[in-house]
Amino acid sequence: MVLASMAGRLRPVVKQPQLLALANNNFHSNSVPGSSSSASSRLVHLLRQSSNVSFVTSIHCKIVKLGAVYSGSTSNHLLTSYVRLGQIAHAQNLFVEMPQTDIVTWTSLMSGYISANQPHKAISLFQDMHLHEIKPNHYAFCTAINACSHLAMLNLGQQIHAQVEVHGLTSDTVVCSALIDMYGKSEGALYARRIFDQMKNQNVITWSSMVSVYSQNAQGYEAIALFGKFLHVGVPNPFILSSVVNACASIGQLGLGKSMHCKVIRHGHELNYFISGALIDMYAKCGCFESSKNVFDRIESQTLVPYTSMIVAAGKYGFARYALDLFDEMRNEGIIPNDVTLLGVLHACSHAGLVDMGLRYLHSMKYEYGIKPCAKHYTCTVDMLGRAGRLDEAYQLSKEVHAEGPDKLLLWSAFLSACRTHRRLDLAAEAADRLAEFDSDVAGPLVVMLNTYVSAGKWKNAANVWSTMKQKGIYKEPGCSWVEVKNKVYVFYVGEVSSAGTRAAEVMDLLEEFEVKMRERGFVGSGSSWVEEEEGDKRVIVGVHSERLALGFAHLSVPDGVTIRVMKNLRMCKDCHDWFKRVSDIVGRVIVVRDLNRFHQFSFGSCTCGDYW
DNA sequence: ATAGGGTTAG
Numbered sequence: 170m171v172l173a174s175m176a177g178r179l180r181p182v183v184k185q186p187q188l189l190a191l192a193n194n195n196f197h198s199n200s201v202p203g204s205s206s207s208a209s210s211r212l213v214h215l216l217r218q219s220s221n222v223s224f225v226t227s228i229h230c231k232i233v234k235l236g237a238v239y240s241g242s243t244s245n246h247l248l249t250s251y252v253r254l255g256q257i258a259h260a261q262n263l264f265v266e267m268p269q270t271d272i273v274t275w276t277s278l279m280s281g282y283i284s285a286n287q288p289h290k291a292i293s294l295f296q297d298m299h300l301h302e303i304k305p306n307h308y309a310f311c312t313a314i315n316a317c318s319h320l321a322m323l324n325l326g327q328q329i330h331a332q333v334e335v336h337g338l339t340s341d342t343v344v345c346s347a348l349i350d351m352y353g354k355s356e357g358a359l360y361a362r363r364i365f366d367q368m369k370n371q372n373v374i375t376w377s378s379m380v381s382v383y384s385q386n387a388q389g390y391e392a393i394a395l396f397g398k399f400l401h402v403g404v405p406n407p408f409i410l411s412s413v414v415n416a417c418a419s420i421g422q423l424g425l426g427k428s429m430h431c432k433v434i435r436h437g438h439e440l441n442y443f444i445s446g447a448l449i450d451m452y453a454k455c456g457c458f459e460s461s462k463n464v465f466d467r468i469e470s471q472t473l474v475p476y477t478s479m480i481v482a483a484g485k486y487g488f489a490r491y492a493l494d495l496f497d498e499m500r501n502e503g504i505i506p507n508d509v510t511l512l513g514v515l516h517a518c519s520h521a522g523l524v525d526m527g528l529r530y531l532h533s534m535k536y537e538y539g540i541k542p543c544a545k546h547y548t549c550t551v552d553m554l555g556r557a558g559r560l561d562e563a564y565q566l567s568k569e570v571h572a573e574g575p576d577k578l579l580l581w582s583a584f585l586s587a588c589r590t591h592r593r594l595d596l597a598a599e600a601a602d603r604l605a606e607f608d609s610d611v612a613g614p615l616v617v618m619l620n621t622y623v624s625a626g627k628w629k630n631a632a633n634v635w636s637t638m639k640q641k642g643i644y645k646e647p648g649c650s651w652v653e654v655k656n657k658v659y660v661f662y663v664g665e666v667s668s669a670g671t672r673a674a675e676v677m678d679l680l681e682e683f684e685v686k687m688r689e690r691g692f693v694g695s696g697s698s699w700v701e702e703e704e705g706d707k708r709v710i711v712g713v714h715s716e717r718l719a720l721g722f723a724h725l726s727v728p729d730g731v732t733i734r735v736m737k738n739l740r741m742c743k744d745c746h747d748w749f750k751r752v753s754d755i756v757g758r759v760i761v762v763r764d765l766n767r768f769h770q771f772s773f774g775s776c777t778c779g780d781y782w
Numbered sequence: 783a784t785a786g787g788g789t790t791a792g
Contacts, residue, residue, distance in 0.1 A: 213783070245784045252785095276785035311786035318787095346787040377788040384789095408789040415790080446790035477791040509792050516792080545792070 213246045225250045226259070245273050252281035272303055279312045283319060291316035292325065305332075307341050314347040323355040330360075342368065346375050353382030376402075377409040384416040392416035393425060407438045411447040418451035426451045430464075439467070446474040453482035471502060477510045484517030492517035493526075508540050515546060519553035527553050544576035548583050555587020563587055564596050567603075578607050585618065594622075 212228065219225050229247055244267050251260035260281045267274065275298055279291040295313040298305055305313070310333055317326040330348055338344045345368050352361035361382045368375060376399045383392035396413040399405070405413075410433050417426035430448060438444050445468050452460035465479045476499045483492035496514050499506065506514075511534055518527030531550050534540045547570040554563035567584045581603040588597035601618050619638075622631035 210783080217783090242784060247784095249784055271784095273783095273785050278785095280785065306785090308786045315787075341786095343787045348787090350788065372787095374788045379788090381788065406789090411789040441789090443790045448790095450791065474790050479791090481791060507791095512792055549792095 213243060216246045216250045219250055220254075222251075222254050222256055222259075225254065225256075229259075229263070241269055241271060241274075245271070245277065248274060248281075249277050252277055252284070255284065257281050257285040257287070270301065270303070272298075272306055272309060275303055276309045276312050279309070279316065283312070283316050286319075288316040288319040292320070295329075305336070307338050307344050310336070310338055310344050311347045314344070314351045318347070318351040318354045321355045323352075323357055326351045326355050326357070327360075339367075340369060342370050342372060342375060346378050349375065349378040349382060353378070353385050356386065358382050358386040358388060373403055373406055373409065377406070377412060380409055380416070381412040384412050384419065387419065389416040389420035389422070393422075405432065405436060407441040407444055410436070410438060411441075411443045414444065414447040414451050418447070418454045421455050423452075423455035423457065426455055440469065442468070442472045442475055446478045449475060449478040449482055453478075453485055458482060458486050458488075471499070471504065473499075473504055473507065473510070476504060477507070477513055480510060480517065481513040484513050484520055487520050489517040489521030489523055506538055506540070508543060508546070511538065511540055511542075512545055512549060515549045515553065519549060519556065522557060524553055524557045524559065544570060544572040544580060547572070548576070548580045551580060552583040552587070555584060555590070558591055560587060560591055560593050560596055564599065567600075578604065 216225065216228065219228075225247070244263065248260050248263050248267075251257075251263065260278055264270070264274065264278050275294055279294050282288065282291040282294070292313065295305065295309065295316070298309070310329070313329050314326065314333075317329055326348075329351075333339060333344055333348065345364050348364050349361045352358065352364070361379065365371070365375065365379045376395070380392050380395050380399070383389070383395060392413060393416050396405075396409065396416075399409065410429065414426065414429050414433070417423075417429055426448075429451075433439055433441075433444055433448070445464055448464045449461045452458070452464065461479065461482045465475060468475055476495060480492045480495050480499075483489070483495065492514065496506065496510070499510075511530065514530050515527050518524070518530065527550065531542060531546060534542050534546070547566060551563045551567050551570075554560070554566065563584055567580055570580060572580045581600045585597060585600035585604065588594070588600055597618065604618075619631050619634045622634065
């Protein structure tokens, strides 16, 4: 290891023009077919070192001009170089020209398509291989599975899995790891686990894949439990650590998150930027903005992702000014923002009510940062305008955006929510038309529509929507949030006020005060509700929901007194933050939990928790 | 020799 890196450092650096000269010489002195084995091996050596496209292209041209026959392996190297440099068009042309191809050729091009974000083309190639009498091997299967993973199509993945079985590759560790990952990304966590359990030779990567499967499928506790088992058999690396930090974030487990942070430090991975990003996000989601900032400030050389994580975190907490300062700082350091960064910036503006500034960022995205706004950016903007009551502008923008499928659903749902909040029935009807194509299987828009009619007092229309939903058997998961208290998970569903617990009056006062504050900040909307449950012979307040917040209060009799914990789904502005602090002074520790109810539809910046009924 | 598996921000 040490020797290798030393050698790498000591090797003289050859500049590309010199390389080219070298290539020419090599080629001229060895251009007789049949005696070129050393020439092609040197050519291959040069290709492997090449780091710019024109160099590779010039070698390609030389080969063609001199009329040399494409020898299988040399042209494979050429193709791999194109793929490595992201030149999928060149790779594709070369592939078409090659008189002979082998399994390596096909696999290389497949992986090229995957890196070019065209996984369906990789799948087509895989399916066409047998027409050219190319037999897939474990490399080809891995690549094909990887393509399925990008497409997240369970059926397709299962088909390839079946072929893996037929080809007797089920004992290949790498193939199995790829399958685990593929199932994880296609919502097939159970299949993934089955493969994991049946494997004979698991390694860090297998474990790491399995941990991230759970992280990605809202099974944070399973992820953490599996990680615990792993610690008995292996040493964690940055991959598995970032996954497990992510799992802690997803379940709002600050304590566990902190102990994972300790493990990260102990294993010397604190400065890994994947991990930094995960830690910043974890602390933000667990209610410790200060800790996010500490992790961020400790990073020595900044990169895009931690910056973006931090901007998003600041936006989430309503620190828009800080988020925008970070954005400026990042640009001054020459770090190029991407679409997610800009989404975070828009989100921050939206949460702080900086509507015009948000609009300026949106409009400057393309020419200033070279990022074409996508449906998500527009949805965020529509939401921002909608919150500010600028419904007509929001409508205008929504109409101009080209969005299809889930993007369209989110866009018009955001607009519809704004119509509901501001009771604009006329525009709500427009939104409902746009959403009509989705009503067969998605409850969200119908529920918002129903609520819009209800809040406008149009009971007959509301009843119609209601009966449509009943007829079609559409069921909306009730809004819920949840918290863990003393190893027990409490799930809080939306419901009605029934009666009060011992400190209910106090809680109710706080809630009312909170709503007054929300109204002062321009919030328009209605009411809150809370839920009560029996626990043994005690009455327990288990949940309070307000329009924009889902607060879970677990009011439990515990030895050291009453514990009330507060959760929230999204949005925490400065006011909310202060308010939570006050609640925590009165009732104890406050935690903030990400809502993981996967049936919720989020348009970035708003939560359909307001959609309950 | 050339092709294969896992990680972060929405």
